[in-house]
Amino acid sequence: MAVVRNLSLMRGTIITKIPCLESKNWVFGTSFFGGGFCCNGGKMKGKVGIGVRAMVRVSGEESEGLRDFKGLREVLGFDVVSEGELREKGFMGMRKTKLVCTIGPACCSLEDLEKLALGGMNVARLNMCHNAREWHRDVIRKIKSLNEEKGFCVSVMIDTEGSQIHVVDHGAPSSVKAEDGSIWLFTARKFEGSRPFTVQANYEGFSEGIEVGDDLIIDGGMAGFEVIEKIGSDLRCKCTDPGLFLPRAKLSFWRDEKLVGRNYGLHTLSTKDWADIEFGVSEGVDFIAMSFVNDSGSVRHLKNYLSTKSSASTKVVAKIESLESLQKLEEIIEASDGIMVARGDLGVEIPLKQIPIVQEEIVHLCRQLNKPVIVASQLLGSMVEYPTPTRAEVADVSEAVRQYADALMLSGESAIGLYGQKALSVLQMTSSRMESWGRVENQQSRLLHYQLGVSLPDRIAEQICKCAAEMANKLGVDAIFVYTKHGHMASLLSRNRPNPPIFAFTNDDSTRMALNLQWGVIPLLVDFSADMEANITETIDLIKSGGMLKERDAVLVVSDVPPTRATPMAFQSIQVKTIT
Numbered sequence: 001m002a003v004v005r006n007l008s009l010m011r012g013t014i015i016t017k018i019p020c021l022e023s024k025n026w027v028f029g030t031s032f033f034g035g036g037f038c039c040n041g042g043k044m045k046g047k048v049g050i051g052v053r054a055m056v057r058v059s060g061e062e063s064e065g066l067r068d069f070k071g072l073r074e075v076l077g078f079d080v081v082s083e084g085e086l087r088e089k090g091f092m093g094m095r096k097t098k099l100v101c102t103i104g105p106a107c108c109s110l111e112d113l114e115k116l117a118l119g120g121m122n123v124a125r126l127n128m129c130h131n132a133r134e135w136h137r138d139v140i141r142k143i144k145s146l147n148e149e150k151g152f153c154v155s156v157m158i159d160t161e162g163s164q165i166h167v168v169d170h171g172a173p174s175s176v177k178a179e180d181g182s183i184w185l186f187t188a189r190k191f192e193g194s195r196p197f198t199v200q201a202n203y204e205g206f207s208e209g210i211e212v213g214d215d216l217i218i219d220g221g222m223a224g225f226e227v228i229e230k231i232g233s234d235l236r237c238k239c240t241d242p243g244l245f246l247p248r249a250k251l252s253f254w255r256d257e258k259l260v261g262r263n264y265g266l267h268t269l270s271t272k273d274w275a276d277i278e279f280g281v282s283e284g285v286d287f288i289a290m291s292f293v294n295d296s297g298s299v300r301h302l303k304n305y306l307s308t309k310s311s312a313s314t315k316v317v318a319k320i321e322s323l324e325s326l327q328k329l330e331e332i333i334e335a336s337d338g339i340m341v342a343r344g345d346l347g348v349e350i351p352l353k354q355i356p357i358v359q360e361e362i363v364h365l366c367r368q369l370n371k372p373v374i375v376a377s378q379l380l381g382s383m384v385e386y387p388t389p390t391r392a393e394v395a396d397v398s399e400a401v402r403q404y405a406d407a408l409m410l411s412g413e414s415a416i417g418l419y420g421q422k423a424l425s426v427l428q429m430t431s432s433r434m435e436s437w438g439r440v441e442n443q444q445s446r447l448l449h450y451q452l453g454v455s456l457p458d459r460i461a462e463q464i465c466k467c468a469a470e471m472a473n474k475l476g477v478d479a480i481f482v483y484t485k486h487g488h489m490a491s492l493l494s495r496n497r498p499n500p501p502i503f504a505f506t507n508d509d510s511t512r513m514a515l516n517l518q519w520g521v522i523p524l525l526v527d528f529s530a531d532m533e534a535n536i537t538e539t540i541d542l543i544k545s546g547g548m549l550k551e552r553d554a555v556l557v558v559s560d561v562p563p564t565r566a567t568p569m570a571f572q573s574i575q576v577k578t579i580t
């Protein structure tokens with residue numbers, strides 16, 4: 001008799017004996033619609049559906065009836081990391097705060113990307129400021145192949161270059177030091193070879209409106225200069241605050257302690273940005289982060305463009321990193337699919353002391369308006385060079401988690417740092433710790449929500465999700481299940497930051513990838529039918545068969561059933577299922 005491993009059985013195959021099922025990864029299950037019965041481990045007899053991953057003997061014709069491998073993961077759309085986390089830590093131990101990693105030269109090999117994925121990276125960010133499109137294409141394809149072949153669920157985000165005034169050449173290949181009192185020429189002219197004390201800016205209008213006596217600040221404070229002479233459009237400057245010029249350092253000008261307008265009428269999206277967006281769409285990225293958004297018009301423009309390209313499912317994340325964007329925050333959040341608190345440039349545009357308050361306000365407003373929000377830049381800045389974070393950095397990460405931000409982002413820590421995986425594990429451990437503290441302290445009960453929905457169906461959905469979250473917390477259920485096409489119900493549940501994880505079952509791959517950014521949501525790609533009751537029973541049976549739900553566990557199920565011919569009335573419901 002043949003012993004076959006890692007193969008699935010056709011629905012209806014009769015199993016007579018399972019000789020060896022010690023590994024916890026070997027899972028027995030019915031198909032999603034299959035019916036029949038489920039079993040996990042041990043000897044058994046019975047009839048199974050698809051979705052079996054086991055070592056089996058088949059009655060009669062030996063391995064006859066064994067077909068292509070399908071694990072529980074594939075049938076239920078589980079990704080390997082969530083499945084592993086659930087098995088290891090149980091429902092309550094699953095991390096809620098999502099993690100975004102910037103991919104750069106330090107982590108772009110397949111092996112390094114896999115390590116980041118295993119370490120909990122939910123979204124990989126590619127900053128189009130750096131490197132050629134071929135490089136980005138290669139990374140995107142590696143991530144997609146890891147998802148397909150190794151069962152990860154990592155979404156891809158491209159981040160536009162935007163219209164920034166920055167250094168293109170400072171006369172050295174990497175960084176260069178500016179000493180106190182040294183005199184430098186800032187110009188937009190190209191020059192041959194290396195010219196000491198000369199800095200080339202990327203934009204010829206960089207000095208427009210700048211006056212003698214203004215301060216020129218590098219990278220929001222890495223070094224400072226005073227403009228001592230204007231020669232045509234060139235500026236002669238004296239270093240007043242010694243420091244470092246990094247490659248592509250950003251330039252900003254200050255007068256009387258206020259930022260001098262710096263966008264110079266440049267469009268939010270440059271010609272290069274549009275080409276990068278075109279590239280991203282053709283590579284099927286999930287998110288486009290838009291740098292230096294100043295109003296909602298530019299966000300709507302991009303969203304309209306995406307819908308004309310039939311890429312309406314690509315989500316637009318507006319980066320809040322300018323003074324103007326803070327003045328139009330609400331309209332920008334409403335127009336976008338998500339927000340990034342881009343503290344790097346924000347710290348160049350507003351005094352640093354204002355950053356913590358602005359961050360809290362943005363995170364709060366995003367939750368009110370039900371848009372996911374990423375807190376970005378310098379969370380663990382010292383880890384670019386050192387293997388342990390500073391106390392202040394851990395406190396900063398914890399504060400973003402306490403504010404219930406949806407996601408935290410690594411920049412240089414993963415892109416160029418020596419300890420990217422370690423930085424990711426610091427984010428992971430710190431956020432898990434803070435989340436469990438928040439549950440014990442019942443922090444989410446302090447969240448106030450104002451009503452978002454206007455139409456009756458929207459108001460019903462909102463109330464259902466609010467009550468469901470409250471019930472889930474009060475009853476201490478193990479998990480919340482929600483069936484969602486476009487992710488709306490899942491995001492409304494997430495907005496309430498409930499204690500148990502939210503398993504969002506969707507049959508739309510782009511919804512799954514978009515939900516990857518939302519707090520507490522584990523998106524699962526499944527093939528469900530119009531019969532919601534059958535879906536619920538099948539799902540629970542299948543998870544139970546995988547050994548991940550046990551007797552007396554309780555699941556709160558939220559469903560939003562659109563009208564069909566058979567049931568012409570739409571209905572929303574909350575059910576509590578106790579596993580027997």
Ligand SMILES: Nc1ncnc2c1ncn2[C@@H]1O[C@H](COP(=O)(O)OP(=O)(O)O)[C@@H](O)[C@H]1O
Nearest residue numbers: 102103104105127129130131344411412415416
């Ligand atoms: N694709 C890349 N290629 C080379 N270097 C990169 C890449 N992405 C990021 N980096 C490096 O990582 C640093 C931090 O990344 P990020 O915060 O995205 O960029 P920036 O500092 O330019 O705003 C960058 O300054 C750059 O040195």
Ligand SMILES: C=C(OP(=O)(O)O)C(=O)O
Nearest residue numbers: 321342343344345376377
């Ligand atoms: C995330 C940011 O944008 P970028 O890294 O593209 O400058 C930031 O400014 O914080």
Ligand SMILES: [K+]
Nearest residue numbers: 159160161291
């Ligand atoms: K950028």
Ligand SMILES: [Mg+2]
Nearest residue numbers: 321342344345
């Ligand atoms: Mg920025």
